[in-house]
Amino acid sequence: METKDKKHFIVEKAEELFANQGFSGTSVREIAKAADVNVAMISYYFGSKEKLLMEIFRYRADYLQTKIGNLLNNSSLSWWDKLDIHIDHYVEKIKDNQHLHRIIMREVDMNSCSKVSEFFLEHKKAHFKIFSQYIREGQEAGVFNKEVDLLALYTSLAGISKYILFNQDFVRTIIKEQTGNTLTEEDLIQLAKKYLKNFFRKYLEIN
């Protein structure tokens, strides 16, 4: 394997371990074993354990770019269809980057006083900006209800989708009791999307 691929492999294994066991709860020896490399390679490649964590963030930087705007602007779809796409996109992205989100929740959101925290705060702000700009344009186009709190919308979007994705066991159990069906992760994704689309319709529709 090429050394660049090997580095990426270590990053991915570390990401998974950090997500499930936490940064402090995972030893470099554990990471080395999972990636099937010598312990020293982690210091050799990344400098330190902490810098490996930073490398994870850098590795996922493209995801954090949140360039949804382009997709939506050039389309001839209706405002409502675009909103659905936005929601689908949002939930899907959280699903695809669950490990990263878990790490952010554990190591960044929880002790919010480092430079990393500031970086992710900026990212959240940027995403909120894109989101609220889209809603406002829909409002000015006369499609979306103008009497709606953008932050209320956004916290619901983030809160609901994160809750369903990070409490999968709970949601699954309830659905199992209600219907007898055991939902797959994909089913849960669809459920989150359904709930959110319903939610946005209720809030943005003009009666």
Next chain:
Amino acid sequence: METKDKKHFIVEKAEELFANQGFSGTSVREIAKAADVNVAMISYYFGSKEKLLMEIFRYRADYLQTKIGNLLNNSSLSWWDKLDIHIDHYVEKIKDNQHLHRIIMREVDMNSCSKVSEFFLEHKKAHFKIFSQYIREGQEAGVFNKEVDLLALYTSLAGISKYILFNQDFVRTIIKEQTGNTLTEEDLIQLAKKYLKNFFRKYLEIN
């Protein structure tokens, strides 16, 4: 100080440290220093670091009892007022037990495969049961809209309140940019309550 009070003091200090730095990220020496006791006392009192974590859960067991039902049943208030009380109660309880919730999020929700996870899953189920029973009674009384997904309501209640409370920096920043005001934690609690009450009205009102 009495030995029982001292034990409680250690438990509270440990709770705070575990909440902010994680279980693995906090050493027993750190806890001992925070509680101003000798390191050996923690093993002497609790047996081990892990058992101290369990003691935290036992210590907060009364909170986790979630006996909201009593308060609501015997009241002569309207269904809507009772719902507001329920929401107030829910948000307030999360605020008062933020440390515990952080620990549960970090150490329980994240790696869901231990006996502790099962315990908290049962607790969530019990709370959902109380919640949905209340809503259903309101539906049968003809006050609440019958065409509403109980799980959608619940995940929103939990998701929104947790998001606001555990992303305080973000919410504060947005509000600061929008209004110029820097919100206190109490303000954020009120915001969460407002959002949730609005939400439940939108979903449960019969047009």
Next chain:
DNA sequence: AGAAGTTGATTAAACGCTTGTTTAATATTG
């Protein structure tokens, strides 16, 4: 073309330090 040299990758071992826990001695209490 083949030996010598250069570079980066990989290894096992060791480093010093911290970890959770235990021990054995001392202090405090009833």
Next chain:
DNA sequence: CAATATTAAACAAGCGTTTAATCAACTTCT
């Protein structure tokens, strides 16, 4: 005097990181 509480010190194990030696691949020189 007995029982409990508290202490400093020691314990083995694990931690993140470094070292120095070896390996592999490629370049350069005759």
